Amino acid sequence: MPLKIPVEISARHIHLSERDFEKLFGKNKKLTPIKKISQPMQFASKEVVELVNKKNKIENVRILGPFRKKSQIEISLTDAYHLKLKPLPKIKLSGDLTGTCKVLVKGPKTNIKIPCIIAKRHLHASEEEAKKLKVKNNQKISIKVKSEREITFHNIITRISNKYKLALHFDTDEGNAAGITEKTFGEIKKY
Secondary structure, three states, X not given: OXXXXXEEEOOOXXXXXXXXXXXXXXXXXXXXXXXXXXXXXXXXXXXXXXXXXXXXXXXXXXXXXXXXXXXXXXXXXXXXXXXXXXXOOEEEOOOOOOOOEEEEEEOXXXXXXXXXXXXXXXXXXXXXXXXXXXXXOOOEEEEEEEOOOOEEEEEEEEXXXXXXXXXXXXXXXXXXXXXXXOOOEEEEEEO
């Protein structure tokens, strides 16, 4: 029987370096965790920012913790259209910020421009989970998502580390297209 893979929607969010957080919120401010998220040691914080492009904006964009070495915004293509971003953000793996566009981030203290991406669909797995699935780090795989709107997604990048826990991540656009709920699972179909 194939291993059931939890499927999750990764809504728009921002990761900040401690330095950029201090610029936006002020010295000696800290992230306030309000909810753990699926990946170990990661959390949604109480703090939010606003994304701005000319007259267009998206309010209440959640900051995820802990702090990262480099700041980045992760949005959906629908969000990019709403902000009227030109050029559109590139579809990239989290952390790959080469050649990305920058978006103005408005905080309580100041505004700064931060690189923005549309995150590639990806599978998080620990080394033990990867062995059970017979996948390697950075491998491209296909996963059939079992839902009312059943669909097979291709070109999913595997991200293997003992810092991770098994979960397939889609952005909001992909998640809605597949009818994902909290009880949605997927299974690897082909490599």
